[in-house]
Amino acid sequence: MGQDDEMMRKGPWTEHEDFQLVFYVHMFGDRRWDFIANVSGLKRTGKSCRLRWVNYLNPDLKRGKLTPNEERLVLELHSKFGNRWSKIARRLPGRTDNEIKNYWRTHTRKEAQEKKRQSSGSPSPSLSHCSSCSSVCNSHPIMGSMPLIDKKERNFYDTGGVEMLTVMKGKNSSKKKNSEKATSKVSNFKEGQEGHYSMEEIWKDLDLLDEDTITPVFDPYTEIAPSLTWDNSLITSWTMGSQEEFSIDSFPLTSQQFSSGLTD
DNA sequence: AACATTCCCAACCGCCTCCAA
DNA sequence: CTTGGAGGCGGTTGGGAATGT
Numbered sequence: 550m551g552q553d554d555e556m557m558r559k560g561p562w563t564e565h566e567d568f569q570l571v572f573y574v575h576m577f578g579d580r581r582w583d584f585i586a587n588v589s590g591l592k593r594t595g596k597s598c599r600l601r602w603v604n605y606l607n608p609d610l611k612r613g614k615l616t617p618n619e620e621r622l623v624l625e626l627h628s629k630f631g632n633r634w635s636k637i638a639r640r641l642p643g644r645t646d647n648e649i650k651n652y653w654r655t656h657t658r659k660e661a662q663e664k665k666r667q668s669s670g671s672p673s674p675s676l677s678h679c680s681s682c683s684s685v686c687n688s689h690p691i692m693g694s695m696p697l698i699d700k701k702e703r704n705f706y707d708t709g710g711v712e713m714l715t716v717m718k719g720k721n722s723s724k725k726k727n728s729e730k731a732t733s734k735v736s737n738f739k740e741g742q743e744g745h746y747s748m749e750e751i752w753k754d755l756d757l758l759d760e761d762t763i764t765p766v767f768d769p770y771t772e773i774a775p776s777l778t779w780d781n782s783l784i785t786s787w788t789m790g791s792q793e794e795f796s797i798d799s800f801p802l803t804s805q806q807f808s809s810g811l812t813d
Numbered sequence: 814a815a816c817a818t819t820c821c822c823a824a825c826c827g828c829c830t831c832c833a834a
Numbered sequence: 835c836t837t838g839g840a841g842g843c844g845g846t847t848g849g850g851a852a853t854g855t
Contacts, residue, residue, distance in 0.1 A: 560823095
């Protein structure tokens with residue numbers, strides 16, 4: 550890649566970056582990540598953009614804890630496929646390989662701890678719930694019907710995605726457990742101060758955009774430029790002499806600019 | 814209340830595969 | 835056929851939040 554690695558941003562994504570990425574993925578599709586990285590003006594690698602999209606921004610994602618059913622399925626599939634996380638994830642709609650990997654890691658760690666405790670002879674109070682089950686757990690008759698009642702489990706996440714809306718509110722930045730925290734954390738963003746534009750709102754607007762204003766997903770290699778019908782004044786110049794030069798100088802747009810463009 | 818430990822998960826890294834040139 | 839770039843994948847890490855002492 551011809552990208553200047555020193556200029557590349559790393560670390561947690563800001564709300565504003567999310568916003569930009571969502572916009573460009575919506576426009577160009579979720580395949581040409583290097584292109585999107587270049588075009589969007591995000592100082593991120595294509596890989597980083599892809600990861601952010603796949604693991605976090607994709608609207609098809611189910612948020613929240615895995616349901617007992619999903620947990621059982623993960624265990625089952627893992628015994629079948631091993632650490633082929635993406636393969637397992639494909640069978641769990643709305644779940645990412647990363648999520649499953651993380652779950653598995655936690656699961657096996659808990660399991661190891663329980664074993665350790667057991668072998669050291671001290672009975673564990675948490676043995677009553679299924680975290681003590683190992684990979685054997687997929688044959689545990691109680692597993693499918695009984696939700697995990699780990700005292701650490703976050704009650705409001707336990708629906709395994711039903712609370713989507715609330716959780717989406719909390720998705721503004723990394724690591725939100727609830728919308729309250731989201732707000733406090735988001736307020737820390739210096740560059741995203743133009744307003745708290747939640748992902749939920751972004752998607753709402755993008756849906757509108759889809760319906761009546763924009764032709765989404767064009768092939769950047771065959772098309773000259775997308776035909777945007779929303780406030781074109783926002784786009785001051787498109788250059789496309791080569792892939793690298795292609796840029797929208799006026800980005801990043803503020804949320805207000807963006808949404809006002811949408812509602813015109 | 815303060816500190817320590819554990820949990821959780823987003824994001825990075827490096828390797829692998831695929832495919833166009 | 836070879837090669838280089840892009841995307842995909844699995845492993846790992848870092849840090850914030852939750853929980854325990």
